[in-house]
Amino acid sequence: MVLSLVSLCAKEVVGDHSSSPSWLRWVPRELYRSLLEAAFASCRPLAVGELVQRWPERTLRVGGRRKQGQTAPNRLCIQAMLLAIVRGLSDQRCLLQLLDVSGLQGDEGGIGDPMGGWSLTVALCTMVVQARAGAQRAQRKGERERKRFSVLERERDVKRERGQIDQFNGDKTNNSERTVPGPAGEEELVKGVRRRMEIHKKSEQPGLGGGKTEEKHEDNEVLVHVRADLFVNARSWERVRVALNTSGPLNLQCRYLRVEEISVSSIRTLLDLLSRRGVLGIDIRYSNLGVAGLAELLPLLSTFPALNSLRLHYCNLDFRRDSQEETLRELSQGLANLQELRRLSLTALRLPGQLRVLLSSLPQPLEILExxxxxxxPADLAYLSCSHHTATLQQLDLSENRLDENTLTSIRRLLSQASSTLQHLSLSGCGLTDGLLGLLLPSLGCCCSLKSLALALNPLSMAGLMDLMKMAVRMPSLRQLLYPNPLEDYQPGLPDLPSSAQLLDWPLDETTDISATSSQLNRVLIDSGRSDLLLTCDLLNYDKDLVD
Structure with missing residues (x-):
């Protein structure tokens, strides 16, 4: 990546923190963004804090999709940014009104000590609560100052009025020709003091006219909206609930909600606290929902008008065990109310033969289906190949669904229907042999928009793998290929048609030169001139999003 002259200069400027007092107050607002990016890239938390505390714009966005090779911001820099947000609430130079950290979180324990989704969520909730406490302390301090000022004012008024009464009484004794005032004269003076005290008291109350309060904001006024992706589990649930319930200078808004290992009632509580228009996606994982729990949540999900992504992973949904007709009808009605849904991910749901009932109820065609x-x-795949979703699919994941001769026709029809839109396809662990893959290769080669293809954990020989490579290099849009280790690389003893679990656990043959496989595949790349195609057999670190 080639840095611009502005980026290079910004990197040098933020590198010397001792000189920041001399240049920070003179830097134009147009350079703040470049300086902040350089501070994040160079891991300069002090510079990050100083820039954010006096941020000159209404919006600050940190995060989003990272480019290839770009790491997530360092944990210390993120913490410095959040602390500066709180300090900036009382800094007149800070104009910030919206902090957007959506997509900021990295992988826990990744390169450069990034802040993961759970840690970032906890830090944001802590920031919201601390800002609320700081505002309350400032308000109490302001009230004490106003009360002390009011007492001093009243004492001065009383002394002033007493002096006028003494002076009036002195004039009365010296001038016998004047009319002697009765008690009514003193009563008028006392009424004047009371009237001024009432006016001053009203001026202290907000909304009653008169003087302004010394505080920058009232207790319930939002100064900065914080938009983020929230990752909630049993350990962080209570803290997130408190932060979402807190009214104060910082307002926490959720874009994507991911929950793990919490009950249906806790999920309902979270959903009730979220802003209805801000949530775009909900991801529920490893939670014992059951079919009844999911049917209970779906009506609540339909109240989020912008919801376009729903992901359910390992949520103990077994349609074979529950009453199918009634529960499927409830789920179908619930999904029909998700008007903007474009992504649906269902992992480890036990619903063989029921795919039509679920997907046919969706009002809009899906773009991502996992x-x-x-x-x-075979009936599920036959329906999918003819459904109204096929022509719009951009991403399809059919991993760990066994494919054979009975489903081959449906898969070929599916690929043909989605050939112009499909960008990411995963058929890992589908039991594809050399023969089955050879029959699928013409259909795969017609997918003119395909960017990534995953075929890991399929029982392919080296000959089948070479046929796959010859097809892949003829696909100009393909940028990433996840290929399986050929059967020749494993130790002896594998069954004739090993399952994906056996291929995953079976050890590779140490006597075989594993690098010879990658060398042969790379030779095909070099001969075809395809330096833009990434080959990998690393299933754990495979990331299809790197090609976007």
Missing amino acids: LPYLSLS
Whole structure:
């Protein structure tokens, strides 16, 4: 990545923190963004804090999709930014009104000590609560100052009025020709003091006219809206609930909600606290929902008008165990109310033969459909290949669904219907042999928009793998290929048609030169001139989003 002259200069400027007092107050607002990016890239938390505390614009966005090779911001820099947000609430130079950290979180324990989703969520909630406490302390201090000022004013008024009465009485004794005032004269003076005290008291109350309060904001006034992706589990649930319930200078808004290992009632509580228009996606994982729990949540999900992504992973949904007709009808009605849904991910749901009931109820065609570990039947794949979703699919994941001769026709029809839109395809662990893959290769080669293809954990020989490579290099849009280790690389003893679990656990043969496989595949790349195609067999670190 080639840095611009502004970026290079910004990196040098933020590198010397001792000189910041001399240049920070003179830097134009147009350079703040470049300086902040350089501070994040160079891991300069002090510079990050100083820039954010006096941020000259109404919006600050940190995060989003990272470019290839770009790491997530350092944990210390993120913490410095959040502390500066709180300090900036009382800094007149800070104009910030919206902090958007959506997509900021990195992988826990990644390179450069990034802040993961759970840690970032906890830090944001802590920031919201601290800002509320700081505002309350400032308000109490202001009230004490106003009360002390009011007492002093009243004492001065009383002394002033007493002096006028003494002077009036002195004039009365010296001038016998004047009319002697009765008690009514003193009563008028006392009424004047009371009237001034009432006017001053009203001026202290907000909304009653008169003087202004010394505080920058009232207790319930929002100064900065904080938009983020929230990651909630049993350990952080209570802290997130408190932060979402807190009214104060910082208002926490959720874009994507991810929950893990919490009950249906806790999920309902979180959903009730979220802003209805801000939530774009909900991801529920490893939670014991059951079919009844999901049917209970779906009506609540339909109250989020912008919801376009729903992901359910390992939520103990077994349609074979529950009453199918009634529960499927409830789920179908609930999904029909999700008007903006474009992404649906269902992992390890036990619903063989019921895919039509779920997907046909969706009002809009899906763009992303992920169905791994669903034990899809030939009837399910036949429906999917003819459904109204096929022509709009950009991403399809059928991993760990067994494919054979009975489903081959449906898969070929599916690929043909989605050939112009499909960008990411995963058929890992589908039991594709050399023969089955050879029959699929013409259909795969017609996917003119395909950017990534995952075929890990399929029982392919080296000959089948070479046929795959010859097809891949002829696809100009393809940028990433996840290929399986060929059967020749494993130790002896594998069954004739090993499952994906066996291929995952079976050790590779140490006597075989594993690098020879990658060398042969790379030779095909070099001969075809395809330096833009990334080959990998690393299933754990495979990331299809790197090609976007």
